[in-house]
């Protein structure tokens with residue numbers, strides 16, 4: 001079973017949705033840098049105050065901040081059982097820092113799961129996404145509706161639209177993805193770690209495909 005996993009893909013490809021399914025199924029620690037930043041913004045910590053301007057406009061948070069955050073989290077004992085990195089690394093310096101860190105803590109990345117999705121679908125997903133304010137569960141106003149409108153099925157929390165889920169921020173986020181994150185696919189392919197999946201197959205089919213692959 002592959003247990004130390006990086007999830008990659010453009011904004012809206014379904015990384016967070018798949019990560020939550022895999023976390024439940026395989027008891028992995030889910031490390032989402034986006035969620036960590038959003039929690040810090042909610043709590044208005046120093047990190048949150050620093051990150052919010054970058055995030056709301058769709059820019060990347062500076063590498064040194066993001067790397068420090070992941071380094072601290074990945075060194076915790078619970079990650080020894082397996083971890084899912086969601087949204088990290090996103091730049092070459094982050095990938096290089098991760099490689100150094102995994103060596104230091106004697107953990108190895110088993111696989112990089114890449115989710116492919118075309119741009120029109122990304123726009124549809126991001127513009128219709130709603131997220132639970134309490135537990136972060138993602139929904140979609142057309143394709144993944146909650147049972148009761150505006151209410152999370154899992155915890156009953158209120159659903160909201162993320163500040164960076166607008167057309168302008170999305171353009172910036174896609175630009176960063178193409179120029180800084182997409183080149184990492186070659187980086188990981190050269191290391192023999194990359195496995196790509198088509199995220200257009202739908203939530204359950206994608207989960208089944210990725211789960212079967214991880215169990216091999």
Ligand code: AP5
Nearest residue numbers: 011012013014015016017033034061087125129140202203
């Ligand atoms: P982050 O939270 O990581 O955002 P992102 O990468 O833009 O990805 P999203 O959360 O938008 O999408 P997702 O792929 O998780 O899709 P989801 O499952 O929700 O980062 C936010 C910001 O934080 C960044 O812009 C940056 O500023 C900062 N940041 C984070 N990490 C950083 C780093 N390493 N370095 C620097 N800065 C960093 O799904 C989307 C929608 O599609 C939902 O409505 C869902 O219901 C639907 N859906 C999902 N899967 C499927 C499916 N298979 N079929 C049909 N619909 C689906």
